[in-house]
Amino acid sequence: MTITLKQYWKNRNFEYAAELTPQISASAAEIVRRANKLLVTYHAATGTTEPDNVNSGWRPPSVNAATKGASKNSPHLTAQAVDLSDDSEAIDRWISTDEGRQALEDCDLYAEMATATPRWCHLQTRKTVSGRRIFRP
Numbered sequence: 001m002t003i004t005l006k007q008y009w010k011n012r013n014f015e016y017a018a019e020l021t022p023q024i025s026a027s028a029a030e031i032v033r034r035a036n037k038l039l040v041t042y043h044a045a046t047g048t049t050e051p052d053n054v055n056s057g058w059r060p061p062s063v064n065a066a067t068k069g070a071s072k073n074s075p076h077l078t079a080q081a082v083d084l085s086d087d088s089e090a091i092d093r094w095i096s097t098d099e100g101r102q103a104l105e106d107c108d109l110y111a112e113m114a115t116a117t118p119r120w121c122h123l124q125t126r127k128t129v130s131g132r133r134i135f136r137p
């Protein structure tokens, strides 16, 4: 299964419409597109159908400020990141395999290391400072 833009927005595109810019809309569509490309590869490789839920998508400043542990410079602020539900850590484990790392490369995505994201998987389009596909927050 893949995720939808509707799942990504969590209604914040309506609730925080005043803060929504064309750039944020474009970035949201792009992170969802790339995450879905990765999910299709993941499902084909593992035969699984999960995750198909979004824990966290776009965070307007007030939402980000109220999010426990969120970085002040979080790529969620610019809709350049998505947190997929990953209760069993299965996708995080797969991402750390050679096949998973290759998928990150092919989809041009960066992932936060598994130990930093218990029960979810953080993917982002924003390039990391180190350029590493799997990074420490």
Ligand SMILES: [Zn+2]
Binding pocket: 056, 076, 081, 082, 083, 122, 123
């Ligand atoms: Zn995240």
